[in-house]
Amino acid sequence: MSNQQDHILIVDDDRDIRGLLADYLEKQGLRCTTAADGREMKAALDKHRVDLIVLDLMMPGDDGLTLCRNLRATHAHANTPILMLTARGEDMDRIIGLEMGADDYLPKPFVPRELYARIRAILRRARALPPNLEASPPGQARELHFAGWRLDTVNRHLIDGAGTVVPLSGAEYRMLGVFLAHPQRVLSRDQLMEFTQGREADVFDRSIDLLVSRLRQRLGDNAREPAIIKTVRNEGYVLSSEVRSIGNLGAEGLQ
Numbered sequence: 001m002s003n004q005q006d007h008i009l010i011v012d013d014d015r016d017i018r019g020l021l022a023d024y025l026e027k028q029g030l031r032c033t034t035a036a037d038g039r040e041m042k043a044a045l046d047k048h049r050v051d052l053i054v055l056d057l058m059m060p061g062d063d064g065l066t067l068c069r070n071l072r073a074t075h076a077h078a079n080t081p082i083l084m085l086t087a088r089g090e091d092m093d094r095i096i097g098l099e100m101g102a103d104d105y106l107p108k109p110f111v112p113r114e115l116y117a118r119i120r121a122i123l124r125r126a127r128a129l130p131p132n133l134e135a136s137p138p139g140q141a142r143e144l145h146f147a148g149w150r151l152d153t154v155n156r157h158l159i160d161g162a163g164t165v166v167p168l169s170g171a172e173y174r175m176l177g178v179f180l181a182h183p184q185r186v187l188s189r190d191q192l193m194e195f196t197q198g199r200e201a202d203v204f205d206r207s208i209d210l211l212v213s214r215l216r217q218r219l220g221d222n223a224r225e226p227a228i229i230k231t232v233r234n235e236g237y238v239l240s241s242e243v244r245s246i247g248n249l250g251a252e253g254l255q
Contacts, residue, residue: 005031007048011041012056012065012085021054024112030119038062038070044078052119057097058084065100072101078167079156081122084117100212101169126170144180146240147228149182149219158218166218175211179229179239188236200249212237 005183008030012018015036022032033048033167035041035057050167053071054150057064071077084102088196097105106115106236148161156173158166178187178195187195189208212229219230230240 006051006119007030007031007033008052008119009033009035009041009044009048009050010054011035011037011059011064012054013037013059014056015058015244021112025116028116028211030116033096038067041067049146050080052083052123053103054083054115055089056085058087065096068097068100068102071165072169078171079173080141081126083122084230085110091114098171098207101172101214103169103171125174138170143246145244145246146180146183146239147219150246151176168218169214171211171213172218176215179215179237180243181244183239183241183243186232186235186238192236 009034010018010021010025012021012034015037018034018036022034025032031045033050035044038061041053041055055068062070068082068084071080071082077100081103082101084105086097086105086107098206102127104118104186106118132221142152142154150159151157152159156168158168158173158176160166174195175192178192192208192211213223216223216226216229217226228239228241231239233239
């Protein structure tokens with residue numbers, strides 16, 4: 001964990017909640033900026049480097065789902081972790097939030113200590129990437145090539161055969177990283193949950209299936225007959241493609 005203060009952006013239209021959460025998190029050693037809506041969120045992101053966004057689902061104007069989707073569509077914030085606050089805590093809210101690119105959700109009401117624990121867990125997962133996905137020193141893999149795609153592990157970009165960059169959320173990037181680190185090996189849902197979210201995560205089983213579904217969409221993989229990430233009935237998922245590691249000087253090797 002870095003010694004630098006992690007910077008949290010809290011986006012909620014309720015002034016009292018923003019103040020309460022910011023006061024509590026700052027007492028825990030975090031740096032906080034608050035925003036009441038999408039306009040203030042954009043201004044804060046233009047001005048500050050942010051490590052994680054706490055984003056309320058129900059807000060006037062652009063709601064949290066719209067803001068989350070817009071963030072994931074921009075290269076600058078495609079990987080910034082997002083913790084969604086949901087008022088009702090219903091499964092549909094959680095599913096839609098995860099589909100839009102949120103890394104985790106927390107239903108209201110909650111105690112600030114639980115929010116802090118979730119934030120620390122998300123930041124820990126975001127920084128615990130497989131070794132071959134960390135920024136590489138000279139001579140080591142900087143790109144991973146598979147099935148006509150390549151993953152730039154320095155800039156964390158997914159790039160198709162035509163050179164178009166496809167934005168990935170932090171959760172999608174970690175999930176793809178796990179598959180690329182274990183090609184042609186069946187990974188159970190439990191293993192994928194452990195690799196991407198950790199044992200402490202309070203998630204429901206469908207979150208893994210949703211992440212796989214989102215990755216298939218990014219990769220243009222047919223959901224009914226996927227060719228890249230295949231479903232193994234009663235076992236889990238497998239990346240069917242071979243993976244090549246490309247060094248920064250062009251040296252190639254099998255992963």
